[in-house]
Amino acid sequence: MSEQTHQTDYEVLVVGAGFSGLYAVYRFREAGLTVQGFERAEDVGGVWHWNRYPGAKCDSESIYYNFTFSEDLYRKWTWSSRFASQKEILSYLHFVAEELDVKKHFQFQREVVAAFYDDVNELWKVHFSDDVTVTAKYFIAATGCLSKANVPPISGIDQFEGEWYHTGDWPIEEVDFKDQDVAVIGTGSSGVQAIPVIAKEAKSLTVFQRTPQYAVPANNYVYEHDYIDSVKNDRSSIRELMYSTRLGMPTDRREVSALDETKEQREAVYENAWTKGGFVFPTAYNDLLISEESNATAASFIRNKIRSTVQDEDVAEQLCPEYYYAAKRPIFDSGYYETFNQPHVTLVDVKQEPIEVLTKTGIQTTKTLYDFDKIVFATGYDGITGSLFKMNIHGRNGQSLQEHWQNGEAVQTYLGVATNDFPNFFMITGPQSPSVLMNMPVAIEQHVDFITDLILNTREKGSTNIEVVQAAVSNWSKECKTIADYTLYVKTDSWYTGTNIENRKSRFPIFVGGFPMFKQICDQVIQNEFEGFVVS
Missing domain, CATH: 3.50.50.60 (FAD/NAD(P)-binding domain)
Structure with a gap:
């Protein structure tokens, strides 16, 4: 050349x-x-x-x-x-x-x-x-x-003798958690999705949380054939809608402030959005990411849902966020909070109990040495x-x-x-x-x-x-x-x-x-x- x-x-x-x-x-x-x-x-x-x-x-x-x-x-x-x-x-x-x-x-x-x-x-x-x-x-x-993938700089990661994984670099081969003592570090989107699934297999699951999350139900469901057929026959209209909405997909966003409605009206709107799941909740009002007062109404609603779902009051409070709702990536879950009601699932707040080092057998915090067979880093990107x-x-x-x-x-x-x-x-x-x-x-x-x-x-x-x-x-x-x-x-x-x-x-x-x-x-x-x- x-x-x-x-x-x-x-x-x-x-x-x-x-x-x-x-x-x-x-x-x-x-x-x-x-x-x-x-x-x-x-x-x-x-x-x-x-x-x-x-x-x-x-x-x-x-x-x-x-x-x-x-x-x-x-x-x-x-x-x-x-x-x-x-x-x-x-x-x-x-x-x-x-x-x-x-x-x-x-x-x-x-x-x-x-x-x-x-x-x-x-x-x-x-x-x-x-x-x-x-x-x-x-x-x-x-x-x-x-x-x-963002693997946090925790010392001792090379000396851990079990297996560790990152959610963003997962092996092609299926990972078996059956009868294993498992740790999940991180409760962002990937952690919220993985934790309920891993909990179904693991002998014990310990979740290390730095920052609690506002998770809204996904409400996933199987599509009916007639619905899919109608979607396929309406591509041009759907494409036009996708290109004309803020999120690039049609939503039920209501062009009204949360402060323009009474508390009772807001509760009904949020409850309906919670039931529908997905992006219906973060688009329930048009000012949730602009007005601190409006945002507080949505955040409070979700915290109350957490408290009514998680049976242990102390754990529930640890799972309640205090920052602005949806200012982090909105998370949609499938049984995340319910997972903490299971007796073999434990929550560790790393702000109160920081991780010091990974040992040969597990994780040493400032208070406890935890032994694990597998560690999952759900620490994002x-x-x-x-x-x-x-x-x-x-x-x-x-x-x-x-x-x-x-x-x-x-x-x-x-x-x-x-x-x-x-x-x-x-x-x-x-x-x-x-x-x-x-x-x-x-x-x-x-x-x-x-x-x-x-x-x-x-x-x-x-x-x-x-x-x-x-x-x-x-x-x-x-x-x-x-x-x-x-x-x-x-x-x-x-x-x-x-x-x-x-x-x-x-x-x-x-x-x-x-x-x-x-x-x-x-x-x-x-x-x-x-x-x-x-x-x-």
């Missing part, structure tokens, strides 16, 4: 084979670009390949948690229940890969260890763990927002930026993305798809996009279409190089912060703010304005000849 002629192995290089990667490779291929996808796993699936932990389910309703760009694809697949399991979602992604015939454009078990922008030859050099380097004009991160930093990406003049964004504490992008000084590098549902605050497949379709159209528009102008204007990045970042500062999100520590990662200062790199507003802004950028981007 002659660098003087600016030759590359591919026009577009895509990293990741989940929802983002599959659609990106398909869309770029259909646009006539030479594209190659790379995935560190042995097959497609992205986060759903790794998240095989017991009880793993999606919290978006399944009829909306799929691609809608193709009517043929939409009609051919049938979901079994309201909230799909990991296994079913993984099957869906395999189905999509086959139907779109994109697997032949992927190389599997190929992990990116570094990527450098070559200023002289204006191309990306991407290095893999097998010491192979691949070049491309466009470098696309389809790595998702939650793909870098280094969200939003972790999967990007993991690839060790360097832009102009060799500056790393970590340096550019001050290790995640000063994230700045334009529309969540690009950042300055990293030419021809694009992120799908990247920082400062709506991403994790909405139904991801909708965001992914919109992002991939935007990036594809941007590249094609640039090529029509006789160029291949795309950069972002610094002012566009600064203005977009200010806009994101201005909107977020009106909400309770920024007043609550969570993986949204990055404070689940040790020694990281709080930041909130998500666009809170809702998907319709975001799409309208992107459409305006397109109409203005991709304002904010420059080609050379």
